[in-house]
Amino acid sequence: MLKLLSASQIRSADAHTIQHESIGSLDLMERASNAFVQKFVAFALDRQTNISIYCGTGNNGGDGLAIARILFKNGYKNVSVKILHFSFKTTSDFDENLRRLAKTNISAEIFNEESEFPEEHSPILIDAILGSGLNKPLEGGYARWITHLNNLSKKVIAVDVPTGFFCDAPLDKNAIVFHADHVISFQRPKLNFLLPESAQFIKEFHVVDIGLDEHFIQAQDSNKVWVEENDIKAILKPRASFSHKGTFGHALIIAGQTETMGAALLSSEACLHAGAGLTTAFIPEPGLSALNARSPEVMAILGDLQKIEWNKFDALGIGPGFGVQVSSLEVLRKCLTHYRGPAVYDADALNMLAANKELFNLLPENSIVCPHVKEFDRLFGAHKNWQQRIETMERESTERGLIIILKNRYSIITAPSGVIYFNPTGNPAMASGGSGDVLTGILTALLAQGYSALQTTIAGVYIHGKAADELVQERKMFTVPARYLIKQLPITMGKLINSFA
Numbered sequence: 001m002l003k004l005l006s007a008s009q010i011r012s013a014d015a016h017t018i019q020h021e022s023i024g025s026l027d028l029m030e031r032a033s034n035a036f037v038q039k040f041v042a043f044a045l046d047r048q049t050n051i052s053i054y055c056g057t058g059n060n061g062g063d064g065l066a067i068a069r070i071l072f073k074n075g076y077k078n079v080s081v082k083i084l085h086f087s088f089k090t091t092s093d094f095d096e097n098l099r100r101l102a103k104t105n106i107s108a109e110i111f112n113e114e115s116e117f118p119e120e121h122s123p124i125l126i127d128a129i130l131g132s133g134l135n136k137p138l139e140g141g142y143a144r145w146i147t148h149l150n151n152l153s154k155k156v157i158a159v160d161v162p163t164g165f166f167c168d169a170p171l172d173k174n175a176i177v178f179h180a181d182h183v184i185s186f187q188r189p190k191l192n193f194l195l196p197e198s199a200q201f202i203k204e205f206h207v208v209d210i211g212l213d214e215h216f217i218q219a220q221d222s223n224k225v226w227v228e229e230n231d232i233k234a235i236l237k238p239r240a241s242f243s244h245k246g247t248f249g250h251a252l253i254i255a256g257q258t259e260t261m262g263a264a265l266l267s268s269e270a271c272l273h274a275g276a277g278l279t280t281a282f283i284p285e286p287g288l289s290a291l292n293a294r295s296p297e298v299m300a301i302l303g304d305l306q307k308i309e310w311n312k313f314d315a316l317g318i319g320p321g322f323g324v325q326v327s328s329l330e331v332l333r334k335c336l337t338h339y340r341g342p343a344v345y346d347a348d349a350l351n352m353l354a355a356n357k358e359l360f361n362l363l364p365e366n367s368i369v370c371p372h373v374k375e376f377d378r379l380f381g382a383h384k385n386w387q388q389r390i391e392t393m394e395r396e397s398t399e400r401g402l403i404i405i406l407k408n409r410y411s412i413i414t415a416p417s418g419v420i421y422f423n424p425t426g427n428p429a430m431a432s433g434g435s436g437d438v439l440t441g442i443l444t445a446l447l448a449q450g451y452s453a454l455q456t457t458i459a460g461v462y463i464h465g466k467a468a469d470e471l472v473q474e475r476k477m478f479t480v481p482a483r484y485l486i487k488q489l490p491i492t493m494g495k496l497i498n499s500f501a
């Protein structure tokens with residue numbers, strides 16, 4: 001797992017690397033600029049393209065000057081530099097890169113706050129005006145220039161951080177930010193890239209390694225981490241020989257109403273595909289023939305609460321399409337008072353917990369709750385922004401001993417230990433009804449197989465998104481309906497477990 005750092009911690013990591021690695025700050029800037037260019041070339045395949053690089057006079061601007069020189073050396077001959085010289089302050093690395101630029105044939109013009117805007121014929125703009133050094137919202141000349149540049153509607157690639165974009169402080173939706181098609185960011189994703197409020201400013205971000213001291217970074221005081229594929233490989237265990245269905249546990253999925261049987265079908269089928277030894281679904285009677293037709297492997301308990309032998313099951317998932325009527329509430333209440341094993345609470349189970357706080361207080365420690373944002377706010381109250389939600393889930397997880405998954409493009413997981421995990425997998429193709437039901441099935445299956453609640457959550461959320469990523473990347477699917485996601489699960493898990501390597 002990679003620790004996520006604040007802008008000031010990244011600055012310390014820069015300083016530490018310079019001090020301890022016998023690399024000068026200028027060399028680090030050169031390394032960062034080279035790493036930027038390596039990624040950038042994919043966005044400007046035609047080396048004849050006109051590219052304008054807008055530079056400030058700090059280190060982000062210094063990167064921009066170095067990038068101009070490196071692009072030129074790589075055959076991009078139509079590069080021009082525009083320096084927004086709004087402050088008397090320059091950094092020494094900016095100054096040195098300006099001297100190096102002067103030795104090339106690259107054209108560079110200087111503008112001040114009041115300058116007339118130059119004509120802009122380049123289809124691609126590189127934003128190297130301000131980076132992680134931003135310390136207040138843009139105003140005055142910066143605001144005027146960035147508004148103008150945004151109005152040009154060009155393809156914009158930002159260096160490290162878009163100008164005007166705060167890395168850590170809550171984002172203001174009215175903030176003036178240089179809108180970026182791509183951000184090529186150094187060493188770590190910045191916290192705000194991972195939150196939905198960034199979508200209005202950034203289409204895509206990419207992270208490049210600039211060789212900052214990883215030992216130093218990983219030792220920083222940060223409770224936020226970015227999950228990596230190796231973490232999942234370390235969690236998932238291959239199936240031992242002589243194992244049998246009993247080895248992988250018996251899962252109970254409580255889901256579905258007559259009108260929402262699909263949710264029960266999807267979650268139980270996902271549970272089966274994610275490897276539970278046995279899966280039983282508690283469903284209303286009219287759903288039986290659909291269940292048998294679709295997943296003959298899954299057993300059923302029909303509608304009658306009294307028929308559930310609670311402690312026969314190794315794991316339980318409750319909620320998808322389950323409704324919030326009295327009979328469902330009664331099942332939830334029974335589950336909270338009679339079932340002792342690990343469990344996942346989702347969808348209508350969460351809606352009932354939100355409306356019946358005395359039941360919420362009965363949730364045992366290490367229960368997994370997986371709300372989407374609306375369910376989250378129903379459960380914990382309205383929030384102004386995503387940073388506030390993260391604070392709430394961190395507090396609720398530590399106080400109640402729960403594992404909370406806030407589903408999102410980069411799903412956020414909080415653990416009783418206070419660690420906040422950001423999941424890297426998933427994509428917009430999977431944003432459709434049924435996707436969440438599949439996640440409940442996966443989580444229940446992993447719990448049934450004996451993974452701890454935290455291992456289950458970290459691995460389950462990753463697998464769910466990864467399966468969709470594979471369908472998009474390998475099968476070129478434009479949308480990923482939940483059914484397809486389910487079929488992909490054993491393949492995705494097989495790759496992660498390396499059982500065929």
Ligand SMILES: NC(=O)C1=CN([C@@H]2O[C@H](COP(=O)(O)OP(=O)(O)OC[C@H]3O[C@@H](n4cnc5c(N)ncnc54)[C@H](O)[C@@H]3O)[C@@H](O)[C@H]2O)[C@@H](O)CC1
Nearest residue numbers: 014029032058059060130131132133134135136137138160
């Ligand atoms: N050695 C290093 O520290 C490295 C830094 N790198 C680059 O350096 C950037 C950070 O550089 P700096 O710290 O010089 O900062 P920036 O270049 O982001 O900003 C320059 C200066 O602008 C001023 N400023 C901030 N917000 C302002 C506002 N709203 N209006 C007007 N002025 C404002 C501040 O005095 C700030 O120091 C990173 O984003 C990255 O691009 C990279 O070259 C890698 C190595």
Ligand SMILES: [K+]
Nearest residue numbers: 127130161163
């Ligand atoms: K920038």
